[in-house]
Amino acid sequence: MNRILIVEDEDDIASVLVDYLRHAGYQTERVADGERALERMLQEPPDLTLLDIMLPRLDGMEVLRRARLHGTHPVIMLTARIEEVDRLLGLELGADDYICKPFSPREVVARVRAVLRRSAGGAAAPASPRRLQLDDTHWRASFDGVALNLTRLEFRLLQALSRQPGRIFSRAQLLDLAYEDSVDVTERAVDSHVKNLRRKLAAAVPAHDTIRSVYGVGFAFEEPEG
Structure with a gap:
């Protein structure tokens, strides 16, 4: 207990x-x-x-x-x-x-x-293969076999979030992790890309909010069970 x-x-x-x-x-x-x-x-x-x-x-x-x-x-x-x-x-x-x-x-x-x-x-017994699949060689992502058709930036954001499910990332942290090019981007730009990610993930998992927004902090990836 x-x-x-x-x-x-x-x-x-x-x-x-x-x-x-x-x-x-x-x-x-x-x-x-x-x-x-x-x-x-x-x-x-x-x-x-x-x-x-x-x-x-x-x-x-x-x-x-x-x-x-x-x-x-x-x-x-x-x-x-x-x-x-x-x-x-x-x-x-x-x-x-x-x-x-x-x-x-x-x-x-x-x-x-x-x-x-x-x-x-990893203490628990292994479950079925992870529902989210990321292929960083070809920049492909799928959820339950459904292709997500992400841009490279959306892919990087999802990759950063999903590596530590449940962890809350600030916008500044996501900018550091996902924006590899030296371009002038504001933290609020993350909101637009997360909105697109949510829309694409919702097509594959309509009953679950896969990316949780934490007011005033940032975002966390919550992979559905089962």
Whole structure:
């Protein structure tokens, strides 16, 4: 049974998270301040930590920074602060995902499942061949055998995103990874190419949002299961 550490100083929110996660089959522990959270994360690392940013005694960003000096277990940040600098700082410090308040408890459970699944890596038995296929020799991409007919730039973007499913990439990171030519391109140009990627992927996987947009941060590739 996976153990989830919930770091949240608001009793009502913490209670809801505990109830939903326990109902989903997780073992939970809740602490209400940053110093206690850091102590628990270092002394007895959980399988995943839900970490609020606004905490007494030590804020969540500092907790994450110190925890990452000693360990790499998954951390999902809970925040009501939507400024881009906070989000990007959290990702650079090693946050695995963000959830903004107010949130749906069901969404939290789904995100927890997804992050734990990614962190398990290759421990699980191999499944069927990956649904997304990329041929970087001929710049060809397909999903479930359906050709996506991507431009080279769209191919590079999809390749960068799909190499680490679930990881949130900022626009600046995607520019560095996908734009190999020395051309003057703004970060917002990524939005247009991602929109085209979504349209082409939707033709192959209409029931799933394969590229998730994270407001104020960037984009993540979410490969459908099955």
